[in-house]
Amino acid sequence: xxxxxxxxxxxxxxxLLNQVAEHFGVGRFEGKQVVPGDSxxxxxxxxxxxxxxGSRVIxxxxxxxxxxxxxxxxxxxxxxxxxxxxxxxxxxxxxxxxQDGAKKVAAKARIVEVVLDQNSTTTNYVLSFLDQIHVxxxxxxxxxxxxxxxxxxxxxxxxxxxEC
Numbered sequence: 001x002x003x004x005x006x007x008x009x010x011x012x013x014x015x016l017l018n019q020v021a022e023h024f025g026v027g028r029f030e031g032k033q034v035v036p037g038d039s040x041x042x043x044x045x046x047x048x049x050x051x052x053x054g055s056r057v058i059x060x061x062x063x064x065x066x067x068x069x070x071x072x073x074x075x076x077x078x079x080x081x082x083x084x085x086x087x088x089x090x091x092x093x094x095x096x097x098x099q100d101g102a103k104k105v106a107a108k109a110r111i112v113e114v115v116l117d118q119n120s121t122t123t124n125y126v127l128s129f130l131d132q133i134h135v136x137x138x139x140x141x142x143x144x145x146x147x148x149x150x151x152x153x154x155x156x157x158x159x160x161x162x163e164c
Contacts, residue, residue: 014047015122024049026056029050032046043081062094069102090112092106114128
Protein backbone atom coordinates (compact mmCIF):
# COMPACT_ATOMS: atom_id res chain seq x y z
CA UNK A 1 0.00 0.00 0.00
CA UNK A 2 1.37 3.43 -0.91
CA UNK A 3 2.32 5.81 1.88
CA UNK A 4 -0.19 8.62 2.44
CA UNK A 5 1.06 11.89 0.97
CA UNK A 6 1.91 14.61 3.46
CA UNK A 7 1.93 18.12 2.13
CA UNK A 8 3.32 20.34 4.84
CA UNK A 9 6.22 20.44 7.23
CA UNK A 10 3.72 21.08 10.04
CA UNK A 11 1.77 17.90 9.28
CA UNK A 12 4.91 15.77 9.20
CA UNK A 13 6.14 17.37 12.44
CA UNK A 14 2.79 16.75 14.15
CA UNK A 15 2.74 13.14 12.97
CA LEU A 16 6.28 12.50 14.24
CA LEU A 17 5.73 14.32 17.54
CA ASN A 18 2.68 12.13 18.07
CA GLN A 19 4.92 9.07 17.71
CA VAL A 20 7.16 10.32 20.55
CA ALA A 21 4.50 12.09 22.65
CA GLU A 22 5.47 10.31 25.87
CA HIS A 23 8.86 12.07 25.82
CA PHE A 24 7.03 15.37 26.24
CA GLY A 25 4.69 14.18 28.99
CA VAL A 26 1.57 14.17 26.81
CA GLY A 27 -0.61 11.46 25.35
CA ARG A 28 -1.02 12.88 21.86
CA PHE A 29 -0.41 15.76 19.47
CA GLU A 30 -3.23 17.34 17.49
CA GLY A 31 -2.84 19.32 14.25
CA LYS A 32 -3.29 22.98 13.41
CA GLN A 33 -6.06 24.73 15.34
CA VAL A 34 -7.24 28.03 16.79
CA VAL A 35 -7.16 28.37 20.59
CA PRO A 36 -8.50 31.21 22.76
CA GLY A 37 -6.17 33.37 24.83
CA ASP A 38 -6.78 35.09 28.17
CA SER A 39 -6.14 38.41 26.40
CA UNK A 40 -9.38 37.98 24.46
CA UNK A 41 -7.70 37.13 21.17
CA UNK A 42 -7.39 33.80 19.40
CA UNK A 43 -4.15 32.12 18.36
CA UNK A 44 -3.64 29.83 15.38
CA UNK A 45 -1.13 27.21 16.46
CA UNK A 46 0.60 24.62 14.27
CA UNK A 47 -0.05 21.77 16.69
CA UNK A 48 -0.95 21.10 20.31
CA UNK A 49 0.23 18.40 22.69
CA UNK A 50 -2.37 17.23 25.21
CA UNK A 51 -2.32 14.86 28.14
CA UNK A 52 -5.06 12.24 28.06
CA UNK A 53 -6.85 13.86 31.00
CA GLY A 54 -6.50 17.38 29.54
CA SER A 55 -4.40 18.66 32.44
CA ARG A 56 -1.30 19.39 30.33
CA VAL A 57 -1.09 21.40 27.09
CA ILE A 58 1.96 22.16 24.95
CA UNK A 59 1.86 24.67 22.07
CA UNK A 60 3.83 23.70 18.95
CA UNK A 61 5.25 26.20 16.44
CA UNK A 62 6.92 24.96 13.25
CA UNK A 63 9.30 27.12 11.23
CA UNK A 64 10.77 25.60 8.08
CA UNK A 65 13.66 28.09 7.96
CA UNK A 66 16.46 26.74 5.79
CA UNK A 67 18.99 29.59 5.82
CA UNK A 68 19.15 30.63 9.49
CA UNK A 69 17.98 29.46 12.87
CA UNK A 70 14.75 30.59 14.48
CA UNK A 71 15.08 34.11 15.86
CA UNK A 72 14.66 35.46 19.36
CA UNK A 73 11.59 37.43 18.19
CA UNK A 74 9.78 34.32 16.92
CA UNK A 75 10.66 32.45 20.10
CA UNK A 76 9.40 35.40 22.16
CA UNK A 77 6.13 35.33 20.25
CA UNK A 78 5.70 31.65 21.07
CA UNK A 79 6.52 32.39 24.72
CA UNK A 80 3.69 34.96 24.83
CA UNK A 81 1.29 32.54 23.11
CA UNK A 82 2.11 29.89 25.74
CA UNK A 83 1.39 32.39 28.51
CA UNK A 84 -1.80 33.76 26.93
CA UNK A 85 -3.39 30.34 26.29
CA UNK A 86 -2.31 28.99 29.68
CA UNK A 87 -0.17 26.20 28.25
CA UNK A 88 2.47 24.33 30.25
CA UNK A 89 5.18 24.92 27.66
CA UNK A 90 5.99 24.84 23.99
CA UNK A 91 7.92 23.14 21.24
CA UNK A 92 9.67 24.96 18.40
CA UNK A 93 10.33 22.71 15.39
CA UNK A 94 12.79 23.81 12.70
CA UNK A 95 15.44 22.34 10.38
CA UNK A 96 18.32 24.44 11.75
CA UNK A 97 17.34 25.05 15.36
CA UNK A 98 17.36 28.21 17.45
CA GLN A 99 19.69 31.20 17.34
CA ASP A 100 21.62 31.99 20.55
CA GLY A 101 19.18 34.64 21.84
CA ALA A 102 16.25 32.37 21.00
CA LYS A 103 17.80 29.58 23.10
CA LYS A 104 17.85 31.89 26.13
CA VAL A 105 14.19 32.83 25.65
CA ALA A 106 13.26 29.17 25.12
CA ALA A 107 14.97 28.10 28.35
CA LYS A 108 13.10 30.75 30.35
CA ALA A 109 9.72 30.05 28.70
CA ARG A 110 9.76 26.22 28.87
CA ILE A 111 10.14 25.83 25.10
CA VAL A 112 11.80 22.66 23.81
CA GLU A 113 13.89 22.92 20.65
CA VAL A 114 13.15 20.16 18.12
CA VAL A 115 15.25 19.85 14.96
CA LEU A 116 13.58 18.18 11.97
CA ASP A 117 15.07 18.18 8.46
CA GLN A 118 13.08 20.30 6.00
CA ASN A 119 12.66 17.36 3.59
CA SER A 120 11.40 14.91 6.19
CA THR A 121 8.49 12.60 5.54
CA THR A 122 6.58 10.40 7.95
CA THR A 123 8.94 7.52 7.15
CA ASN A 124 12.24 9.22 6.24
CA TYR A 125 13.40 11.65 8.90
CA VAL A 126 15.95 12.67 11.50
CA LEU A 127 14.28 14.16 14.57
CA SER A 128 16.37 15.42 17.49
CA PHE A 129 15.23 16.81 20.84
CA LEU A 130 16.04 16.56 24.55
CA ASP A 131 19.46 14.98 23.80
CA GLN A 132 17.81 12.23 21.75
CA ILE A 133 17.89 11.41 18.06
CA HIS A 134 15.09 9.49 16.34
CA VAL A 135 15.67 8.26 12.79
CA UNK A 136 13.24 6.79 10.31
CA UNK A 137 14.03 5.43 6.88
CA UNK A 138 12.38 3.29 4.28
CA UNK A 139 13.76 1.37 1.37
CA UNK A 140 11.90 0.67 -1.83
CA UNK A 141 11.69 -2.88 -3.11
CA UNK A 142 10.72 -3.82 -6.66
CA UNK A 143 9.06 -7.21 -6.99
CA UNK A 144 8.43 -9.00 -10.29
CA UNK A 145 7.15 -12.44 -11.07
CA UNK A 146 7.89 -15.02 -13.73
CA UNK A 147 6.23 -18.37 -14.22
CA UNK A 148 7.74 -21.27 -16.16
CA UNK A 149 5.70 -24.45 -16.68
CA UNK A 150 7.34 -27.55 -18.13
CA UNK A 151 5.60 -30.82 -18.84
CA UNK A 152 7.94 -33.82 -19.11
CA UNK A 153 7.40 -37.38 -20.22
CA UNK A 154 8.52 -40.44 -18.24
CA UNK A 155 12.03 -40.17 -19.71
CA UNK A 156 12.42 -36.53 -18.59
CA UNK A 157 12.04 -35.04 -22.05
CA UNK A 158 10.21 -31.73 -22.25
CA UNK A 159 6.87 -32.24 -23.96
CA UNK A 160 5.48 -28.75 -23.45
CA UNK A 161 6.91 -25.52 -22.09
CA UNK A 162 5.10 -22.25 -21.34
CA GLU A 163 6.27 -19.00 -19.83
CA CYS A 164 4.15 -16.25 -18.34
